Amino acid sequence: MSVAPARPLAGRRILVTRAEEKGGRFARLLQEQGAEVLQIPLIRFEDPDSWEPLREALSQVQRFHRILFTSATAVDRFFERLRAFAGDSKLPAALSVAAVGPGTAQALARWGHAAQLAARSFRAEGLLEMLPTQEISGQEVLFPRAQEARELLVEELTRRGARVALVPVYKTVPREESRGTLRTALSSGRIDVATFTAASTVHHFADFLGEADLPRLMRQVRVACLGQVTAEAAHERGLHPDIVAERSTLENLAAAITEHFQPGSQKP
Numbered sequence: 314m315s316v317a318p319a320r321p322l323a324g325r326r327i328l329v330t331r332a333e334e335k336g337g338r339f340a341r342l343l344q345e346q347g348a349e350v351l352q353i354p355l356i357r358f359e360d361p362d363s364w365e366p367l368r369e370a371l372s373q374v375q376r377f378h379r380i381l382f383t384s385a386t387a388v389d390r391f392f393e394r395l396r397a398f399a400g401d402s403k404l405p406a407a408l409s410v411a412a413v414g415p416g417t418a419q420a421l422a423r424w425g426h427a428a429q430l431a432a433r434s435f436r437a438e439g440l441l442e443m444l445p446t447q448e449i450s451g452q453e454v455l456f457p458r459a460q461e462a463r464e465l466l467v468e469e470l471t472r473r474g475a476r477v478a479l480v481p482v483y484k485t486v487p488r489e490e491s492r493g494t495l496r497t498a499l500s501s502g503r504i505d506v507a508t509f510t511a512a513s514t515v516h517h518f519a520d521f522l523g524e525a526d527l528p529r530l531m532r533q534v535r536v537a538c539l540g541q542v543t544a545e546a547a548h549e550r551g552l553h554p555d556i557v558a559e560r561s562t563l564e565n566l567a568a569a570i571t572e573h574f575q576p577g578s579q580k581p
Contacts (some may be wrong), residue, residue: 320347321571323545328498328507328534330355330514333488335386339344339510342567353495355517358386358487361460361481364394370455371398375405377478381440382428383413383457383466385420390482392424408455414439414540414561442468451475460484461513464541483548487517495521499530506556506570507531510539510563512546519550527551534575537567538541 326349333354340350357439370377392402402424404410411420412428421428432439435518451474456467460481470477490572494502499522509515515538528551538555540546544554556573558566 314508320345320569321574323347325349325505325574326351327570328353328504330508330518331510332356332358335510339508339563339567343570346567346571348570352428353491353498354488355521357516358483358486359486360388361484363481366478367391367394367457367480367482368398370480371395373409374455376453376568377405377408377455379409379411379449380404380455380457381411381413381418381463381466382421382457382519383440385416387458387482388412388420388424394482402410411440411444416562431487436506440466441530443528444470452476454478455480459513461520472572485511485513487520494523495529496526499534504534506535507537508537508566508570509543509547510566512543514574515543515546515550515552519552524551539563539574 322343325347327343329343329350329352331339331354333352336503343350350487366368382391395404395460396402409429410421410423410426411430411432413432415431418431419549420430430440431444432443436563438518449470450473453473454470457480466485467477467479495518499507508516509518519527524581535555536547536552537558538547538554539558540561541557541559544557547554556566
């Protein structure tokens with residue numbers, strides 16, 4: 314009787330830090346490769362401090378030339394609120410939709426919309442490369458995003474002559490009840506890889522552990538990051554990414570982790 318070969322991540326224990334409502338699919342991808350997954354969500358998504366900026370923008374949505382999305386969470390939160398305000402999730406046909414990353418484009422598709430412009434680079438800078446000054450100048454741009462997101466895109470679009478309506482559709486807050494659980498898990502010495510899919514999660518992780526204890530608790534733990542923005546945040550907080558998925562999809566991050574543990578890769 315033949316014996317099935319061991320799956321590549323068998324015997325590896327991997328920490329998933331994504332928000333609770335987002336971590337399940339990533340955990341399944343890792344489990345399919347044999348990993349034992351420990352889910353400790355470090356953030357949660359909440360309503361922004363006010364819905365009024367979005368309500369005002371939607372009341373005059375016909376004036377906008379473009380709408381920009383830089384995360385799947387922003388897509389979902391925007392269309393949920395649009396449906397609540399307007400009774401459906403339709404956008405004006407003349408409104409050009411732009412997205413950063415395949416996950417964001419997939420989220421748009423789930424709501425019945427296609428991105429006319431999709432950044433080849435999986436970060437906000439990639440979208441800027443596709444929006445020349447002569448095209449964006451004078452345009453009204455609607456930008457639903459996280460309340461605490463990076464300002465680079467807004468600043469650069471404004472510099473190029475666009476008028477940007479920034480509308481927060483969610484905010485990211487630390488999940489304080491995970492603080493003790495995280496410390497206990499890392500103190501056990503049984504975590505092989507800690508995974509990060511957003512810069513906000515990196516920052517909350519580092520804050521939970523504290524600057525003094527972070528090096529000790531992470532000494533034997535590999536760090537895996539989704540995309541360069543997340544990896545840069547990890548470097549800033551004293552973490553040193555061993556695995557970086559250049560394409561910002563969960564499938565690519567799971568594949569990069571699996572590849573890292575293949576024979577001949579850098580691993581003990």
